[in-house]
Amino acid sequence: MSTQSTPAICSQVRRDIVRMVHAVSSGHPGGSLGCVELLVKLYFEEMNLDAENFTMDGKGEDLFFLSNGHISPVWYSVLSRRGFFATEELATFRKINSRLQGHPAIEEGLPGIRIASGSLGQGLSVGIGAATTKKLAGEKTWVYTLHGDGELQEGQIWEAAMYAAHNKVDNIISFVDCNGQQIDGSTEDVLSLIDLGAKWAAFGWRVLKCDGHDLEDIGRVIAEAKSHSGSGVPNVVLMKTEMGKGVDFMEGTHKWHGIAPNDEQLADALSQLEETLGDY
Secondary structure (H helix, E strand, O other): OOOOOHHHHHHHHHHHHHHHHHHHOOOOHHHHHHOHHHHHHHHHHHOOOOHHHOOOOOOOOOEEEEOOHHHHHHHHHHHHHHOOOOHHHHHHOOOOOOOOOOOOOOOOOOOOOOOOOOOOOOHHHHHHHHHHHHHHOOOOOOEEEEEEOHHHHOHHHHHHHHHHHHOOOOOEEEEEEEOOEEOOEEHHHHHOOOOHHHHHHHOOOEEEEEEOOOHHHHHHHHHHHHOOOOOOOOEEEEEEOOOOOOOOOOOOOHHHOOOOOOHHHHHHHHHOOOOOOOOO
């Protein structure tokens, strides 16, 4: 584990993201930049895991599932910086025969990845299945999932939500990246989500909120969710974020959902992000 502070790790992860997508002129920087603090907080301070001895079953460990798999750059960077695999492998992102595919996959055995993801709507079902398994095994561990707000337009999410509440799956904490943007525009314009908090509450979930760019606030909301262990109520966190966070010309617009920066834009982005752990 890095001895650097989590804010310093966040800066380096953002550098990794923009360099990865620039190198192959492909990828999804916007949502990746917006979810840096959450993944850094989980992997470096919150989750009980063994990066050096990764196993697919994850027995006795906390698990994380990335449902919106297109933001793989942030996950790959955090996994490598946490020690799951060498940071040098980040240079293979989206290249032929790379283990770091555009959407996370399992056939090449990349440590840290337990399911193929990115086909939106499926991750909550997987997370609930894993959480149920851990409850049946008598584990006191937690399962975390991450979803895009636009992903909640998928019907499978709500089927899974009903199942979790009905079966009292209370060892799951699901985060929703509420940046208000999706590939074709704002969520308000494409398909309004209206009142997400009211929706989740109506489906029987405990609804919590946090600032997705405040490491302390993320820690607070995780502690609050865990304090209700044994209540029989699943937890959802509506996490307010800004797409493209940390790079001024990418912030707050859907245009950087899936566009890579050119050479000039990369230089501009890197000038705004401190190199703290060393570039790969």
